[in-house]
Amino acid sequence: MKIAVQADPFDLGVELAGFGAGRADVGAVVSFTGIVRDDTGAMDALELEHYPGMTERAIAKIVEQAVERWSLADVIVIHRHGRLGIGEQIMMVATAARHRAAAFEAAEFLMDYLKSRAPFWKKEHGPEGTSWVAAKDADEDALKRW
C-alpha cells in the first residue's frame, strides 16, 4: 500500500515495477495516470493547492474503502501538488486484485472519490491571468454510482 502527496514528479515505471508481483492471489493490475491538459490553448500551467494533513487522511480513507470492497491485494495513490506544466503527470492510481473487473472498478472508484473528496484545488495559469477550476456537477454525480 502506498499513498504519497508530493510536489516532485514520479516515475510510472519505477512505481509499477514489482507492483502486485510474486503473489498467488493477484491476477490483475490496473493503473491510471492523470496528465495536465490544455482545453483552451491558453494555459501555461496548472497549480494544485492542497490541505496538508487532511489530504493524506482523506486519501487513506478512500483507499481503505476500496481495499475492503474489492478485496484488493495492493494499491498505489500518488498525487502531486504545486505548479505543473502541460503534459506533466498530476497523479496516478494502481490497483492489484484477483480479477480484472475488481481492479478496473476499484481504480475508477478511487479516481471518482479522489476528484471530489480529497482536498485539492486546481488553478489555471494563462497569459490573461489565473482562474480557479470550478467543480463539475458531473463529478459529484459520478459518486452516486458507487
Place this chain on the structure above:
Amino acid sequence: MVEVLYFAWVRERIGLPREKVETSAATVAELVEELKAREPRYEAAFADLSALRVALDQDLAEFDAPIEGVREVAFFPPMTGG
C-alpha cells in the same frame, strides 16, 4: 480558541491562510456569522455557503455541525483533484 484555515479562493478573498479565532459559536454556521460580521472580505468569502465546504479536524462536515472541542475548522470550495 479555534484554528481557522482557508483554502483556494476563500484564502485569496479573506487574504490569509489561517488564523486563531476566539469564538463562542456552537456550530459552524454560527462561526461563519461571527466571521461575516467582522469585515467585508469575510462577508464576501462567505456570501454563498452552497459554494463552500467545511472540514472539522480534517474531516468533511456540515454547516450545522457543532464545533465544541474542535481544534481546526477549514473552509474551502468544492474540491477539484484527480
